[in-house]
Amino acid sequence: xLSVDCHxxxxxxVRFGVNPLFMIRSILGNSLRHxxxxxxxxKCGACENTxxxxxxxxxEGIQTSSGGMRMHPYSxxxxxxxxxxxxxxxxxxxxxxxxxxxxxxxPYVYVAFVxxxxxxxxxxxxxxxxxxxxxxxxxxxxxxSIRDAVENWSENDNDYNxxxxxxxxxxxxxxxxxxxxxxxxxxxxxELFSCLMRRATGMI
Numbered sequence: 001x002l003s004v005d006c007h008x009x010x011x012x013x014v015r016f017g018v019n020p021l022f023m024i025r026s027i028l029g030n031s032l033r034h035x036x037x038x039x040x041x042x043k044c045g046a047c048e049n050t051x052x053x054x055x056x057x058x059x060e061g062i063q064t065s066s067g068g069m070r071m072h073p074y075s076x077x078x079x080x081x082x083x084x085x086x087x088x089x090x091x092x093x094x095x096x097x098x099x100x101x102x103x104x105x106x107p108y109v110y111v112a113f114v115x116x117x118x119x120x121x122x123x124x125x126x127x128x129x130x131x132x133x134x135x136x137x138x139x140x141x142x143x144x145s146i147r148d149a150v151e152n153w154s155e156n157d158n159d160y161n162x163x164x165x166x167x168x169x170x171x172x173x174x175x176x177x178x179x180x181x182x183x184x185x186x187x188x189x190x191e192l193f194s195c196l197m198r199r200a201t202g203m204i
Contacts, residue, residue, distance in 0.1 A: 002102035005079065005134035006113070008091045011127045015087045021076045023121070024093055028109065029059050031116035036108065054108050073099045074109075092133070106135075 016023055033055040044050060044060045051057075058072055079092040097105050113130040120127045169192075177187055177195065187195075 001099075002097040002106055003094060003134075003136045004097070004106065004132055005092065005094050007131045007133050008093075008117070009129045009131070010089050010091075012124075013087045013089045014122060014126055014128075016082060016084060018084050020080075020082045020084075020086075020091060021078060021093065024076055024091075027116045027121060028112055029055070031112040031119075032058060032109070035112050035115060054105065071098075073097060073102070073105070 036053060036055045038049065044053075044056050047053065047056070049056075050060070058074060075096050075098075077094040077096065079094055080088075082088060082091060095109065097103075097109075110130075110132070117128040117130050119125065177184060177192075
């Protein structure tokens with residue numbers, strides 16, 4: 001994965017009425033569609049370029065052969081503690097790109113943010129400058145890759161080291177868990193890891 005720390009400098013103070021990451025996601029989506037879409041008047045679901053379009057991959061999703069939706073290959077994280085209702089003149093956040101194409105996707109997102117800054121945000125069209133303060137391409141040499149894990153994994157594979165004990169999972173974003181076509185609050189460890197494997201499969 002590729003981790004990129006970003007800094008926004010606003011020409012004048014901006015009030016965030018919602019979670020700042022909601023605003024960042026909206027800015028990215030609007031600008032990425034403007035930069036990447038070759039048929040702005042067409043609907044994404046009916047477009048013949050859905051599997052190659054970065055906007056569609058990031059925001060609309062692509063259906064897998066099993067009928068599920070492929071995981072969006074990025075996530076947004078706050079570096080600054082900014083709360084809804086805050087008025088700020090700059091903002092720091094992190095975007096993490098997942099998958100084998102992380103490094104090739106990054107330039108398009110960079111251009112999208114730069115272009116969005118030139119057009120401005122909110123109804124006042126306040127411009128901002130976009131700068132990258134830190135990048136890190138994370139590879140795990142010596143460890144099995146996601147692709148190898150997916151291709152070599154089997155539900156009946158008994159070649160593993162069993163674990164006995166308790167693990168606490170802390171969800172840093174809202175969780176919507178679906179298993180066998182139903183949403184629920186309770187799920188087994190096997191159901192959780194089956195879901196994780198399905199998501200990992202959609203990333204390669």
